[in-house]
Amino acid sequence: MQPPPAADDDEPHVFWSQVARFQASLDAGRIERGGTLDPALLGQAADLGLFAVSLPAQYGGLDLGLWGACRLVSKLAEADRAVATSVGLHAGLGSRAITRFGSEALKARYLPAMAEGRIVGSFAATEPGAGSDLMAARTTGVLQDGKIRIDGEKCYVTNGGFAKVFTVLVKTPGIGGRRSHCLVCVPRDAPGVHVGPEEHKMGIRASSTVTVRFDAVMLPLDHVLKPEGEGMAQAHEVLQWGRTLMSAGCVGTARTALAMTLEHVQQRTQFGRTLSRFEAVQAQVAAMAAELAAMESLVEATARGADRGEPIARRSLESKVFCSEGAFSICDRALQLHGALGFIEDTGVARLLRDCRVTRIFEGANDVLLLHHGTALVSARGPDAPPAGERSPAIRGPALAGAEHDLAERVASLRSTFGVRVIHQQLRLQAVARADIALRAVGCLLQAVTEQGAASRDVASLAAQLLARRAQDALAQGEHDAQLQPSAAAVFDALTDEGDAVRGSALRSADGRNPPLASDSGVAS
Amino acid sequence: MSNDEARNQRILELVREILEMDDDDVIELTHRMREDLGMDSLGSLELLSRLSEELRIDMEMEDAMAISTVADACAFVNRNYQEQHSAAATSS
Numbered sequence: 001m002q003p004p005p006a007a008d009d010d011e012p013h014v015f016w017s018q019v020a021r022f023q024a025s026l027d028a029g030r031i032e033r034g035g036t037l038d039p040a041l042l043g044q045a046a047d048l049g050l051f052a053v054s055l056p057a058q059y060g061g062l063d064l065g066l067w068g069a070c071r072l073v074s075k076l077a078e079a080d081r082a083v084a085t086s087v088g089l090h091a092g093l094g095s096r097a098i099t100r101f102g103s104e105a106l107k108a109r110y111l112p113a114m115a116e117g118r119i120v121g122s123f124a125a126t127e128p129g130a131g132s133d134l135m136a137a138r139t140t141g142v143l144q145d146g147k148i149r150i151d152g153e154k155c156y157v158t159n160g161g162f163a164k165v166f167t168v169l170v171k172t173p174g175i176g177g178r179r180s181h182c183l184v185c186v187p188r189d190a191p192g193v194h195v196g197p198e199e200h201k202m203g204i205r206a207s208s209t210v211t212v213r214f215d216a217v218m219l220p221l222d223h224v225l226k227p228e229g230e231g232m233a234q235a236h237e238v239l240q241w242g243r244t245l246m247s248a249g250c251v252g253t254a255r256t257a258l259a260m261t262l263e264h265v266q267q268r269t270q271f272g273r274t275l276s277r278f279e280a281v282q283a284q285v286a287a288m289a290a291e292l293a294a295m296e297s298l299v300e301a302t303a304r305g306a307d308r309g310e311p312i313a314r315r316s317l318e319s320k321v322f323c324s325e326g327a328f329s330i331c332d333r334a335l336q337l338h339g340a341l342g343f344i345e346d347t348g349v350a351r352l353l354r355d356c357r358v359t360r361i362f363e364g365a366n367d368v369l370l371l372h373h374g375t376a377l378v379s380a381r382g383p384d385a386p387p388a389g390e391r392s393p394a395i396r397g398p399a400l401a402g403a404e405h406d407l408a409e410r411v412a413s414l415r416s417t418f419g420v421r422v423i424h425q426q427l428r429l430q431a432v433a434r435a436d437i438a439l440r441a442v443g444c445l446l447q448a449v450t451e452q453g454a455a456s457r458d459v460a461s462l463a464a465q466l467l468a469r470r471a472q473d474a475l476a477q478g479e480h481d482a483q484l485q486p487s488a489a490a491v492f493d494a495l496t497d498e499g500d501a502v503r504g505s506a507l508r509s510a511d512g513r514n515p516p517l518a519s520d521s522g523v524a525s
Numbered sequence: 526m527s528n529d530e531a532r533n534q535r536i537l538e539l540v541r542e543i544l545e546m547d548d549d550d551v552i553e554l555t556h557r558m559r560e561d562l563g564m565d566s567l568g569s570l571e572l573l574s575r576l577s578e579e580l581r582i583d584m585e586m587e588d589a590m591a592i593s594t595v596a597d598a599c600a601f602v603n604r605n606y607q608e609q610h611s612a613a614a615t616s617s
Contacts, residue, residue: 135544135563135565136545179544179546179550179561179562179563181563232563371567372565372566372567375566375567375570376566378586379566379570379586379587379589379590415586415587419577419583419584419585419586419589420570420573420574420577420584420585420586420589421574421577421578422570422574422586423567423570423571423574424574
């Protein structure tokens with residue numbers, strides 16, 4: 001496994017040593033059992049400057065950029081995912097829009113307190129009737145009496161239980177066109193803001209997730225982020241930070257899963273040998289390490305790219321999908337290798353798995369992001385940029401070149417075969433997206449190895465082989481599934497058209513008996 | 526109403542349907558698909574794909590990606606329709 005990234009020389013070492021102490025003090029089991037984040041714990045994090053990590057220095061922030069924030073979130077996630085989620089949400093979605101698009105007055109009003117952690121930020125975009133489709137948002141902001149009036153409801157609002165400011169995506173037909181949207185900075189104490197009870201979740205149970213309702217909330221127009229009417233584009237931009245930070249959390253969780261697994265397989269004996277002596281165990285642990293190394297490289301490339309001012313729309317999507325699926329896979333392997341112990345909550349392995357499950361869903365469900373990515377690949381003009389890692393031919397091996405060739409051929413084939421109708425080839429689009437993301441991840445890893453030296457060559461070489469195979473498997477699976485789609489559609493139609501029959505069969509299986517026949521219906525009893 | 530105008534009308538209906546627009550939302554030919562209407566690449570391809578099936582025409586992906594405004598979409602669809610249906614009429 002690669003060691004955690006070291007702090008850059010020009011960064012505050014005191015801060016990182018405090019982060020390490022804070023991390024060591026976190027007891028994930030106790031935090032989860034508490035059900036919410038203890039205000040004292042949040043206060044401690046604030047005192048250490050954790051809420052300042054990404055904010056500009058002129059407002060009291062540490063100005064460590066997206067990469068600094070990612071390192072912080074991954075370190076916290078190694079110990080507890082709920083704390084990492086709350087700090088990461090504040091560093092990204094909760095404050096980024098204000099930093100990027102707020103007026104000077106608005107920034108001066110909120111950012112210093114946000115850097116001190118006295119004000120925690122939150123982001124409210126999802127609505128009950130609109131999940132991944134942000135355009136379907138119904139919460140409105142209308143001009144009234146020289147102010148903006150907000151009405152509507154947002155759900156799954158992370159940090160909402162204790163946040164003091166919300167960045168809210170609203171439809172604003174009167175500002176910048178009938179279909180326009182704005183991001184609006186809404187203080188919690190504004191009249192008409194109603195925060196609902198905490199949701200009971202499968203994982204990251206101590207993090208706050210609530211519904212927030214806005215009933216005729218009236219705010220000065222300077223709370224609308226600039227330029228007005230560009231809210232959808234602004235939301236997508238800050239989501240790039242959010243997705244990258246979430247990916248960093250996945251890296252932290254996966255590191256812990258791997259570390260726990262390594263410890264377990266070297267202690268646990270079976271048939272007179274430790275688990276670590278078994279070939280099948282070694283292969284699984286090595287695959288976990290290879291996947292984690294690729295995740296780390298992808299997140300680092302994304303975050304450092306953002307800090308250099310490069311566009312990260314595509315790479316943040318790749319990070320989000322790859323890291324959320326990678327972390328879940330690594331945690332699942334960890335649980336399996338722990339055997340029955342992994343199923344026992346006290347070991348903490350089950351919590352890792354539960355905590356990272358939601359990352360495949362929130363901030364853009366992976367299924368939808370894969371469709372977007374696949375569509376972008378097929379509709380791209382001209383040849384795609386070559387993956388990173390071209391300078392590592394010795395590590396790349398022939399498998400990677402073969403997978404890249406197969407992907408390019410499949411994309412060209414989809415483009416020429418279906419034209420614009422490719423949008424209805426969802427299984428094939430998701431397949432090329434999966435393959436591309438796997439190859440991009442290994443490209444970042446090879447690039448990092450080239451830059452860092454030979455220390456990680458073995459893990460990079462293994463990752464290249466495994467991910468090349470995964471890319472080719474994804475292409476084959478996508479084609480196979482697409483060919484089976486007529487049968488799948490027929491089964492689906494039967495299930496939905498013959499609901500009564502299906503429910504009848506479900507009843508049979510539920511109690512292990514057939515439903516009563518007409519002759520049995522109460523007459524004999 | 527000319528055939529082109531009828532097709533344009535159908536394009537506007539589909540845009541309205543795909544974007545789930547309210548009845549009083551106005552669509553202008555000059556509106557930009559992404560910036561003014563909020564239609565992303567998936568939405569644009571959904572629009573063109575449905576037109577492709579309804580009108581029985583093929584549309585190249587590369588050309589479709591150059592569409593910016595509603596007027597561009599109308600011109601693109603009408604051009605493809607005329608080219609392909611006149612070619613079909615000639616060959617038959």
